[in-house]
Amino acid sequence: SVRTVYQLDDPQLGLWWTPSSPAWPNRPPQIHSQGQPETNSFWFPCHDFPNDRLTTELIVTAPAGFTVSSNGRLVSREKKVEAVDNDSGGADLKGFERWHWLQDQEHVNYLVTLVVGKFDVVDVAPKHDKSWTFALPVYVPQGRGGDVPGTYGRTAEMIRVFEDVTGRAYPWDRYAQLVVWNFGSGGMENTSATTMYDTAIIPKDALLDHDLQGLISHELVHQWFGDLITCDSWDHIWLNEGWATYMTGLWFERRTPSPGEPPASSGIDAYYNYILANFDSVIDNDKPDAPNVVGMASNEYLHPWETFRRAANPYSKGSSVLHTLRQRMGDRAFFEAVRQYVRERQWTTVRTEDFREVCERASGQDLGAFFQQWTQRPGVPRVDVTASWDANRRVLTLAAKQVQKMDAANPAFVVDVPIWLKMPGAETWRTMAIPMSSEEAGVEVSLEREPEMIVGNATLEMLGEVRVTQAVHRVVRQLTDGPTLVSRVHAARALGRETGDVGVQALRRVAIDKAQSVRLRTECVKALVKRRLFGELQAIASATIDRWEVREEVVRGLASLASEAEVRTNLFQFKDAERKVLDWARKDKSLKVRAASIRGLGAMKSEP
Template sequence: MARRCPDFLRRSGAILLSLLAPAALLAQPSGEAPVPYAPPIVAGPVHDAPHPAFDQEHLRLALTFDPAAGRLTALATLTLTPLRPPPDTLVLAAAGLAVDSVRAGRLDHAATRVPATSHPGDSLLIALDTLDLSLDTPIRLEIFYTATPRQGLFVRPGSAPGTTQIWTEGGPSAARYWFPLLEHPADNITSELIVTVPPTHTVVAAGRTVATEAVPDGSRVRLLQDQPHRADQVLLAIGAFEAVQDTLRLPNGRRLPFVAYLPPGRRAAFEPTFGRIPEMLRFFSERLGMAYPWPRLAVAALRDFHPGLRDGTGLLLIDEERLRDTRALVDDPGDAELAEAVARQWAGHVLSPTYWTDLWLTDGLAAFLAAAYLEATHGRRAYLEALAGLQQAYLDETARYHRPLVWDRWTWPDQMSDAHSRGKGAWVWHMLRVQLGDDAFWSGLASFLGRHAFDTADTEDLRRAMEAAAGRPLAEVFDQWVYSAGLPVLDARYTHNARSEALTLSIEQVQTGDWVPGVFTVDLTAEVHTLLGIERHDLRLDRPARSVTLPAAMPPRFVLLDPERGVLHDLRLEQPAAAWVAQLRYAPRPRHRLEATRALQAFLDDPALFIGLRTALQSETDPAVRAAILRLIGALPSAHATEPVLLAACDDEAPIVREAVLEALGRRTASADAARCARRRAESDRSYRVQAAAVRALATMKAPDAVAIARSALVTPSAGEVIRRAALAVVDHLDLPRRERIDLLVAHTRPDHAVAVRTQAIAALAAHADDRAVLNRLIALLDDPSVRIREAAILSLAASGQERARAALEAHRAREPHRLLQDLL
């Protein structure tokens, strides 16, 4: 636990902000009121940072696999040094490992066999009382075991001989399922992997290859990672890959080997998917004052890799369905997520939290650094849009629960990687940047990272580093934003008095919740826009309600609060529709015009709104704002008047605008012109997402050729399978008999389809779970080897409302192997 405010963080009772999990609802008998469900992260046990008796120094794993049986045979050799008088028993994290024998001894003595017992709580207990151990004298453990993991390590058979893949999922609690270890984020080790594979397969892991030797039926590869890293960051991928190699030049002149391991025949995906990585490495190296620290960078694209994207030291594992082609860049360059994974090479691997309680430090920093990279490459707007996305994810999560960023309750450490750690955490880094200024902030961050490189840090270490950079205390900042929960929720309104030439602005803080301060102290800028120009006023909010009178000779066109987004808050500004339309037309920054479109959703019944939107659209130059205006126009009740405006934008040069047009047209019965627009986009648009939107629109508007277009879409490949997924999402809008629609969806749940296609079909089947064959299929999918397919089946059954589905989920709870899916049950 962090050293500040421990009593504050340990108030009794769980936070019960009414998170009702779908499966938890199904677990209630019919007719009974649901019992409020407390997420494991707030209802889990309290965890204090342990004080290990041993320092884990080196891990050596010799692995041989039997892919057909999904079994590995291994020898794990651990080098440990006692940090205090050695206990009689050593406890290692080891889940489901069948241990044959354990040998132990000092490094300068021969190892001898010692008693070992597997504990039901995923632990291996090793007796040390027969050994002559002493403080600070290293010992060696040799653990011989076999395992058939159902999580942590996965075997994925291919469609042809020799195409089986083996990979590890990573994460704080995953390593224990395929090797024994001392599981603690502050315990850095060096590691060595010795892996025997068939001749057609390649071993991908962190570090450098130091030896490869031929053995019967294959080869044995030895990889060494001799730089300190967390034990749970050991990742491994094995498969028949096509390697694409490059050499990158870093800012310090170093030449860095960069290799991508791709599915055979997918070499063309290298540049569209990973082409920005060199730029990312250069940016982070320069901005953080530390060159990329690992000996190489490797990426491997894997089949059905359910984490989606996982990072280790010098290694990225990515699901092969996320590979892109050049055409996919039309919709989205895909920089943000990849930049965050690259940023974690520093924020998460060079630097680790002292304990899981402080995971926000690295999760939030990586997300913030990704936003900073977008700022450097795409401008300030991209930075603020990334932060806005992180804020929205956090706000969505606060509807279910609040917690301080420094937190000591969970069932699994993975649960700490939530939108609080990542989203609010990124905003804390951003607010520190705003308060300190760029020079002091980046200097303080570089100093903090350099001081704790290849080591650990906690929140107090960060506070001290930033105080040194700022030259002033920051305890109140950390108490308010890190050790407390929530954010200021602001209700704001204003009135103008023409006689006194004054504007009265009233702001009330209305946030509630456990650990949430009743009053935040925040500084905001109010921008009053009039016909004469812009007036700015600095305000401090430090009480539940604040009312301030500002000089204003003219009534405002509109008012902006915190226009530069320097503070995390949930702002609800009350303005008339005319003011929001004025903001949409005249605000100089696109993000403020987008804010106006969101606010105007509450005024769709205003008969004057269409004229204001049409006028704003005619002068709008930003594609994102044009798209938002068109979505609003499409939601207006006067379809006969709005359709010509939508059709005029059907051939707009920006894909985001064409997509918005199709979404709007899809909400209404088709006219011949609307159907022609959608058909044209479905057949020939250069954007995958626009084609997908057109397929959906044709189905929902009941166009005559919707069935033919949907059938064509189901055999049309696209990045991320967006086109096939779109067709499956609207199958129930097609003019087909129900049995034919059901058969179509069930057929697309088969394993020969991409996982993204299968999950979409499974989601659509929830509406047909009253059909016995459909329900049988969904229940059978609970035992699918794919984690993502089981997750989709759980959610679909939970949404079906069927009693038999409820019973199936209850029965599955006891046999579901994956810890994260257990939370859904």
């Protein structure tokens, strides 16, 4: 064994001190570590790279009254009295505590954690579940313990969901969540003890429109994907972050709604609502621009942080790749691959090819081209599909064209463009695909009658954007009768690109329809904003809007259009909208709506 004796003095990174300050009179001093990607070596000697697994042990002596947290289990906690030098040249006896933490299951260096501070500690483990075997302590600023159940109370449910998906019981001694001052990220999945940012605790009166289930579930999933199984190098970080991001979608799919939430906040619509947001991020940011940019799993980087912040982002694109892989493999093979991957690769470090190999065995498919296209090269396709019907021949022609940047370094993507057809009188949808391996492709389909609706990428099988150009009446019908939430959102966005009066009534009607999903209703409001229809927004604002999400979107829309001279010329309409926003600012139950209304009033009061 090797023993290193050293003194740590003001490290540049890795270990962060928050001292007491007159500016924050009720904030006790605190220390927290942050090791990702390679900063724990600033406060203890280590091989600071994710390809080395080891056990760790921290023995920390801190002033009495302070709590110390680290990885693993608390072996002992002992009171001590020590002599401390004073300003007079002598020494005073002070009370201390010696905390002994042991992580005797292997993990990697960047996941080592140390937190020292004063906290309220609340255990959210289910008290009446006799099968529950480990603690779920949540550390929050003093005085905030009463808010812990509302924010973190579903942690145990999340663990049960992720145990079911992975086929692996939670692997560590406990699961702690620690809210610390001045944390530089949203959360950090340190083994058995996640660190959270300083305001990651929600007061009871804000629970109507705030929750942290996305962040909490993301960091929790890392205890399997990131901690139990860790990427071998930073170019494969998507195996950590993509899984953590994707599994949050599975939580939304499988959970039961919280009190006051609509049923659609859980189940398949909640899953697709979440995955669609991931797709939107990828489509907006990940452009095919090789060699100027690189793919998600490229080993070209100067600093490890680059791999986390690429346009081909390991969070949203990683999640989207996993969704399309599930679509390709089917649920049975996909989830068997997940369980097999966890079973075979736990306690190891992994690369993309390790995961691919497991998926190929589970599915019987050759997935080499799939992983190469979606993890190694940058960008995603944008496909325009034009539909035309020949009544004499009874033939539907679908012409597809990739419209993203294409050149020698960025060839056309090889994809099957998913198309759904709704035939007159049929209860089910007919599905097909347009195979593409070049810029343009097309198919002709013989049908007895013209389809009532033609929908592209209804379940997000293809990673990319699909726009179908067709008769507007089909799009209006798709807005309410599309086969999936995704297809209905796509219809709202398509109507947002129209002009004149086309689809306006339908957008307004759906926006105030309580039976429609909240996501679709907010998309309809956004479509009206895109078309700059202030009067329509004012009409919606005058209606009774049951969901805070829709009210918030209406306020944002009114504020964004308020500075336009054309809007202000209709003084009666403008003042009526302003009065409604003022009323929401004063009385709305939703904190988000009140905040948006106050900002909106500022925009509406300003001169054009």
